[in-house]
Amino acid sequence: MFVALPVIYVAVVQLFSVVQGAWLSLTNTSLLSPTTNEFVGLRNFGDIVGASNFPQVLIATLVCTAGTMGGARALGLRRAW
Numbered sequence: 088m089f090v091a092l093p094v095i096y097v098a099v100v101q102l103f104s105v106v107q108g109a110w111l112s113l114t115n116t117s118l119l120s121p122t123t124n125e126f127v128g129l130r131n132f133g134d135i136v137g138a139s140n141f142p143q144v145l146i147a148t149l150v151c152t153a154g155t156m157g158g159a160r161a162l163g164l165r166r167a168w
Contacts, residue, residue: 112131116124135141 113126113128114124115127115131138144
């Protein structure tokens with residue numbers, strides 16, 4: 088019982104964040120005026136994939152992610168040793 092309430096709370100907060108992120112990815116909401124938005128569907132994703140520098144940006148993102156995760160794991164293993 089003591090664990091159930093915090094777990095439910097965290098699950099609800101995370102679910103809200105995931106749903107809000109999914110909704111925002113389907114609109115053209117601006118950070119400067121977040122109250123005005125228009126539903127654009129998958130157009131945002133099409134714009135990203137259709138960009139001329141998409142492969143270069145994707146590779147840079149994967150390298151950065153792999154380096155960060157590898158470094159964090161190495162530091163964690165070193166700390167546990």
